[in-house]
Every structure is written in C-alpha cells, then in structure tokens.
Amino acid sequence: MGMETSIEGSRREATGTQCIQRSFAIVRLLAGGDCDGEKLVDIAGSLKLSHPTAHRILKALEQEGIVERASGTQRYRLAAETAWLGVAPFNRCPITRLAVPTLEDLAQKTGDSIFLSVPSHNDSVYADRRFGNFPLQAQRIKVGARRPLGVSIGGRVMLGFMGEERLANTMRQNAERFADWHCSDATVLAGVEAARAQGYLSEDSLIDPGRHVLAVPVRDVVGRAVGAISIIAPTARLKGERASRLLPLLRAGARDVAQALGRQRMSA
Amino acid sequence: MGMETSIEGSRREATGTQCIQRSFAIVRLLAGGDCDGEKLVDIAGSLKLSHPTAHRILKALEQEGIVERASGTQRYRLAAETAWLGVAPFNRCPITRLAVPTLEDLAQKTGDSIFLSVPSHNDSVYADRRFGNFPLQAQRIKVGARRPLGVSIGGRVMLGFMGEERLANTMRQNAERFADWHCSDATVLAGVEAARAQGYLSEDSLIDPGRHVLAVPVRDVVGRAVGAISIIAPTARLKGERASRLLPLLRAGARDVAQALGRQRMSA
DNA sequence: ACGCGATTTTCCGCGATGTGGAAGATTTTT
C-alpha cells in the first residue's frame, strides 16, 4: 500500500452525494494497486474512512461486481469486469491499443522502460508499459497506477498541452495532494513551462532516486495532449549525448501514435 | 433510449448503500449508450428514479469525472476517462486487444458483422465489433452495450461454460430482467444446453428480426468461457451450407484468441 | 498445533445525508 490519496482531494461544496465521492475514491485507489489487492484497514486509512464505512462501501461495490477479493485472501482489488464498463469510451479513443507497436518498438530499440500515460480527471494514469533488455527496469510502476496530474513527469508534459483553463483547474484541485508526493506547485509549474518551451521534459524521477525520466506529449489533431510517452532509465543512461539521441526516437513514436489516432477518428 | 435496465434487477437485502447501487446502475446504463449521450428524463425513467435524484447523482458523477455532457447538448455519456479506471484489470485479461486481428480477419473473410462479447457481472457486454463488406451490417449493436447475461446468443454460449454455480446464480439474479427482453428462462436454458452439447449456438436474433446469429465461446486454459465470438448476418446468409462452412472459421478464431490469451498469461 | 494480536464483520442508535414534491430556469419544439 502506501499512496495517500486523500478523499479531500477534490474539495467541493459538499452538497451532493458523499458516498459517491467515497466510492469512486476507493475505486481510484484500487485502480492503481497491484493484483494482490489492498487490505481494508489500508483503504480506510488512506481515505480517512472509518472501518465500518469502508467495509460497507466495499461490500456494496462487491455486490455491483466492481470489486472482488483476491483469490484466497480477503484483500480487495478491482474486478476484471470493471474493464468492460469503459469499453465504449475506450473505443472512442483507443490510444493504448494503437500505441502497442510503438511502445514495443521503443522498448526494444532503447532497452529501457517505456510508459504510456493518459490524463484521467485530476490524475495521470500509467496506461501501458513495455520493458527493454537492460537489467534495471522500472518494475515498481504498475499499469493502472495513478498520480495527481502534475506529479509525474509525463503528467507535467500533458498539463502543458491541455489548455490554460484545465491547467488552472487542475493546479487548484490538486494543490493539497502535491504535498503527499513531495513536490510543490512551483516545481510542477516549472516543469509545465519547460515542457511547453521544449516540447519535452527531462527530469530526475521523484519516486525512484537514481532514475531519470524523459517524456514527450502525444497530441491530437487540435494539439491537445491525450497522453504522454516516457522513458525511464538509470540517470547515467539518460544524460548528455544519449539523451539527445533518444529524444527524436520518442518524438517519432509520439507522432506515430498521434497519427494512428487521427486515422481512427476518420473511420469511426 | 429504450432498454429497461430496472435497478431492481439485483434484488438484494437493501441494507448497504442505495446510492452506490443507483450510481452504478446509471454508469452501466450509459456504458451501452452511443456517444450522443442520454437525456436525464430517459435515465431517470429507465431506472425509476425521480428527476432530482437522477440529476444529483449525475452531477456527482460529473464532478468525479465519470460522466460528461456530450459537447453542445446537455446529454450525459460516460467520460473518456472512465476507460482508464479499468486499465489494470484490462491488462490482466486484454482479450479485446488480442482479439483485434482475429475479428478483422473474420469480418474480412465472411463479409458479415463480427462481435466479441465478454461476461461482466450479470451482463454480457459487446466488447468489440468489426464489419465486413456485405451491405447489411448490424450497426445497431454498439460496442459497450449490455444485455442481461443469457439474453444475447453470445451470452448463452458463455453461460454454458462458466460453471454450474455461476449459471444458477445468474439465472436467479437475471430472472426478472429476462422479461424485458422478451425471452424466458426456458429459452435461455435451452440455448445454454445446446451450446454445451454442440460447442456453438445458432439462433435467430431477438432484437433484430431477419438476422441470424452464430456464436462460439472463447475459453481459457481451464475451459471457462472468458468471451464469445459471434457472427450476425441476414438469416438467408447463415443457414445450411454456408453456416457449416463458417463454423470452423469461427472456431479457429476463438482458438487463436484463446491461445493469444494463454501466451499473455505467461509473460505477466 | 495453539494462542494472541490484528483485522474483518456485525450491531445499533443518532443525525447528517440523500430524498422527491413542487416551483423556477432553461432549452427545444410547434
């Protein structure tokens, strides 16, 4: 476990439905967990819910088929069937399907870890990943894992190309959550600016000291970011001359994915 | 709109959380809708919710980024970001990704409409579809659309290979909903039996008179159905000699997908 | 295998939270 995904993240005029907020906070929390699942106490702890409350909601989610118990244990994880709730929107923008060959190609050519991130509400999500042959790979970052949008390098790159309004909204709504990830407003904004200026972002990994990240945006026809491709490798492998050799590769990959997406739009 | 997805479908000892049931009933309802979205009245009507209640829940879902308004209009549909809630479970069983080549191949070879269905809780979901070149295609069936498991032909085939226990559970929990789709317990069970006996099922389409359906299961290593591939075409095109020529094609397709899934498991 | 601490689950009275009728905006149709 670990990640503090406080439920207060989206500070709203509480009018509405408390338990819907709580339910989806749980769903989002589980969305990032690995398939071993999370313990009730941890879920309750992270979201600052009482144990009975967390239990009751999880039970309801289980009845709805959204959540299941990892076989044997009584740990909770997202049910396989949750995947199918999103098929319709997914098919409207099947970026992960279209990106597969590109990601594999990049992983093979660079030998390092390649990630595809997508924006999701106020989070960035790792939508897919491929590993290369180099011994040290970023295994710790799971597909489905979420960060407040702006925390991960890929997230900052995306924020840079999602419009002023959304940038402002996200910064406001994620303000409190950034602290949990040891990064400030200023750091995030600096990254966003750099991404806008250069068209990419290169920074040390926050969660994984000794690793470096290089990220480029995937932009749709209008220029809006719909994702980001990033490469993660030991710092030594991503500095200086090699970095400048890798950058065009990443950019070409991002362009390919964008084009595949554009073609898709036509036929749908 | 149309489909009556009564919230009472899963008659439960109501203790728990009413509004979670309602929220996900709405999400499931929208999951099947096309990208034009659904009107508030229709949503409220289908689920027998008061307008203010439906409105309040939808507003909450919108704040959570689960639901959005179709551009311009004020109709509700699932937000693109919903797709990313399910990426982790999806990557545990990426059947739709792996099935793409097979579906395309089948559509191209047969010229008709090919569908991939997956089981999701008490529903079957159309997870993907491909059209062939023949003029009449099953355009009305949208990707993401849901039926009570057992209503669609693909659903019956899957039910046949999901174990006695699940079959019994599903039959019990879907009993009331079958009526909405003009099919009885007996019809469903007959189909299930036939599917078990033959390894496939061939029946007239219920929702689309004049069309016929031929479906085969996609089974995992243990033999459990994880999906179904079906072909839909005007009845004349799916009878007699042509049907027996198509069946092996479908079966081969299902086997290919199953094998791809098996290979996937290894590497994960 | 046994026992003890940690975790999950049930119970239940309180009250905050969600509810739906009715009325007021807004959009769409005629």
Add this chain to the structure above:
DNA sequence: AAAAATCTTCCACATCGCGGAAAATCGCGT
C-alpha cells in the same frame, strides 16, 4: 413568439448512511 418539454434549484422530512463499540474471524509467530 408561445407552448411544451426538459433541466435545475429549493427545502422540509425521514431515510439511509454513519461510526463507536463489540463480536467473530483471520493469520502470524512460537
């Protein structure tokens, strides 16, 4: 432009969800 339909806000009520406490269960260590 008027009318109909739909969407949204308001508000008083009571239902539904809340969380403290206790019971049942799990699982870890010896």
